[in-house]
């Protein structure tokens with residue numbers, strides 16, 4: 409059993425009468441890349457703030473690096489790197505100034521920080537922008553800088569709250585590549601996301617959250633195996649006809665999901681099923697066979713899509 | 717694990733790190749800060765000292781100012797007013813920036829630094845600006861021969877202290893409001909402007925209509941001005957009033973810090 413860096417039991421956070429995090433249990437092992445996958449309002453950021461030892465839980469227990477955040481906030485925060493959902497860089501300062509000032513908050517020596525900055529600028533591919541005001545950076549660069557800033561203190565756990573939300577595909581891929589590298593160096597990652605592809609790419613293990621609760625837990629592959637089929641056939645008949653053919657389709661496979669614009673059919677062999685459908689002269693306007701993804705897992709667990 | 721992180725050290729110096737960052741941020745505005753610190757006294761010394769001051773003394777002698785030259789009378793008041801304005805800038809804007817505009821305080825709060833250390837650090841930063849402003853002002857007063865070093869040096873710590881008390885209250889109040897834009901308008905129009913008008917800066921508060929005088933009584937600027945006059949040219953104040961002036965400013969400092977500490981902790985914990 410690998411050493412557990414974070415361990416939560418019955419962790420609950422209430423805002424007044426509203427329960428944002430509802431008695432969740434999870435463990436994060438050393439060196440692991442752990443994900444919280446869930447839609448808007450699932451309670452991901454709230455959970456992250458509790459782990460980051462900045463927000464206090466209402467009830468339950470949590471231990472981070474063997475300590476209780478209620479009593480040892482500064483000691484815990486000394487060993488965490490936090491990338492919040494919303495960048496909170498100082499736009500008026502330059503890239504290096506932002507890194508330098510943040511390093512000082514950890515009481516690190518000026519010499520140590522100066523050396524570290526060079527390493528981080530290389531890592532974040534921001535050498536050319538080192539003396540630019542942060543205001544002038546692109547969204548992807550700001551995100552990379554926020555990650556670099558979180559690494560200035562060489563944290564044991566790096567917390568990333570929706571690292572790529574709002575970035576274009578190219579910027580996302582650059583960021584994923586950087587995070588892969590980090591993973592290889594053995595840093596423990598805790599990542600929240602509502603992108604299933606991101607969770608599949610980056611997480612060794614994840615929990616699916618919805619409305620403050622954990623719906624399922626496992627590796628992306630395990631979750632797909634457990635809650636979905638190998639393949640998915642997506643068929644469209646046009647919004648009028650979808651309703652008409654759905655009952656027929658339902659009898660042809662173990663499970664279907666009717667979405668507003670298409671029907672998802674869960675099967676082991678999508679091509680074979682498509683041939684059957686064509687043989688029945690149902691002729692979908694478009695069709696697509698794909699592998700099951702975490703999106704399908706989420707749909708199965710909650711009856712809703714991840715991204716509304 | 718980074719073994720270079722020493723939480724005990726951070727506990728002792730956290731506020732200094734925050735102040736260091738505040739000063740780095742202020743350095744981005746150093747040109748403007750310097751122009752204000754030097755231009756403001758220059759303007760008043762030339763305009764009032766040479767122009768209006770002559771008029772006031774010609775028309776009413778020195779009776780309205782308690783027997784001193786008009787410039788001597790208003791110099792400590794202008795010094796206090798510049799100090800409090802500087803304190804206002806560096807206590808209000810960083811707090812808004814910290815919580816709302818750029819959320820910088822949330823970034824600091826995710827390090828080993830505590831909310832109380834952020835309060836103290838921002839306060840020290842504001843004080844640094846005040847010290848710079850006051851020293852520039854004082855140097856010009858001396859250069860223009862308005863005050864002498866030996867007679868008036870004690871005005872410096874008194875004025876800095878008064879500006880500090882004001883900064884603490886502004887930090888607490890700013891951290892307490894949610895709607896910043898509305899707050900800035902109200903604060904400027906309803907509190908700051910009357911405070912600067914009715915604090916006995918240009919003529920004694922006691923010469924104002926009695927219904928206006930309470931504005932001065934609650935204004936830290938009036939208390940700072942009275943103390944400044946007392947310490948710069950031997951303006952006479954009863955010992956009771958001395959105690960009241962100091963007590964009021966000390967009270968502001970304590971209440972301001974209490975409120976700021978409480979609101980910072982509250983907002984950062986969400």
Ligand SMILES: Nc1ncnc2c1ncn2[C@@H]1O[C@H](COP(=O)(O)OP(=O)(O)OP(=O)(O)O)[C@@H](O)[C@H]1O
Pocket residue numbers: 423426427428446447448449450451452453454455493602986
């Ligand atoms: N400070 C707060 N006060 C009151 N309610 C809050 C507060 N913070 C979060 N909530 C509520 O708690 C719930 C969970 O919020 P949280 O930010 O943790 O969700 P999330 O999973 O991070 O969502 P998103 O994907 O939108 O970031 C939401 O319904 C939110 O409105």
Ligand SMILES: [Mg+2]
Pocket residue numbers: 452453454493569
């Ligand atoms: Mg969130």
